[in-house]
Amino acid sequence: MTHPGRPGGAPASDDARARARQAEQVRERIRLMIEITARAGAYRKGLVAAARRLSPEEARILSDLEERGLQVPQLHDVLCGGHVLVDDPSLYERWRFDKLSRPRLSSHHRDIDKTRYPDIGMRGQVVREKLHGRTAQGTWVQLEKTPAAFGKGRLPGPSDVRHLIDYFTYRITRSNVGPWGLSRMTERRPMYLAPVVAMSTSLTPPVARSLTAALHRIEADDDVTAVSQDLAARFAPPDRAELSGELGQALTGRHGGRGLFGNSEVWITETPSPVAAAVLGAYRRPPGAEAWQTGGPDG
Incomplete structure (x- = not known):
């Protein structure tokens, strides 16, 4: 049975499976990034376990930030509550998820018409409480340790009391209280990300x-x-007439230059090879070192 309008008559179930595979790849990529940054950064306990339960919506938010220049070292500040400005207004609607997102009250970016662009909250295993809204030129996002339940038609509850304690911590430390630590990236000193606007x-x-x-x-x-x-x-180096043509080939991809890992430490874990260890152990000095030291066989 073929389906009109679909190349090759592919059934709708194939498209759904393809989207599910792509979503799982994004989740696995974000989980790996979290595990890598957790090796060097100091976090509250439970982050790696929470990353295993990362929802597709949480993965989309972090993946969108990564696509707009977020590097692994910067992910530490995001998870610790850093205030992020993204020069992309389309993310405001992209991060509104059915049955998960809800309007929230906040004191961030008061110059924006909150009636037209209300701040949006969402809860999750990793983000705990994601809060985002519009700026004049883009979108802002911040992760919070304690979800705030108050809003229109809602009375304050125990969670709001803990949220108020986090606010006092911010006033004392001048650091945002995120789900997994503290960050000095506040609204007055935010992290700035921008989409790629370069063109060939x-x-x-x-x-x-x-x-x-x-x-x-x-x-x-x-x-x-x-x-x-x-x-x-x-x-001599290879003779190349057009060195300028290699500039566009050397930096491939949107992260050309510093790369996704930026200035972070990189770990390489490999299975040790007993054969290689035995060979390297047999030669404490390079072969022929004695001949060089004594002048060789000809003296």
Whole structure:
């Protein structure tokens, strides 16, 4: 049976399974990021266990931040309640989820018409209490330790008392109280993220010639200073006429440059190889070291 309007007659169930697989991949990616940052950062207990119960909605929020430049080291501040400004107003509606999101009262960004753009709260295992709203040019988001239940038509409850205690902690420490720690990234000193606005463009011939000459000069200087001059003369770099064309190839992807991990520490865990250990242990010095020290077989 074929379905009109679908390439190849793919059934709707295939599309649903594809979306489910994609959502699970996003969740697994975010869980991995949380586990990596938890190795170096100091968090309250329970973060890794909560990450295993990460909901698709929570994963979407954190994934959207990562797509707009969030790096693993910055994720620590987000999980600890850092105030984040994103230069993307579409996220305000994207982060409103049916049956999960609800209007919230907050004192953030009072210059925005709260009747038109009310602040939106959502609870979750990792975000605990996610609060977001609009700014003049984009969207802001902040994770809170204690959900606040008060709002229109609601009376304060025990959770609101704990939320008030978190506010006093903020006033004393000047740090936001997030679900997994404290962050100095407050509304007055926020974290700023922006979508990619770069676009490819061609260079005029004079600019391309000047840039190529500068790149050749830099490469020649690096080749001479990196090793001794006699070795540099014997092993010349490859002759490439258009060095400027390689600039667009060297930085692939939206994170070209610092990368997703930024200046974070990276751990590599591998299974030890007994064979490799035995080989390396047998040679305390490189082969032929004795010959070099004594002048070789010819003296």
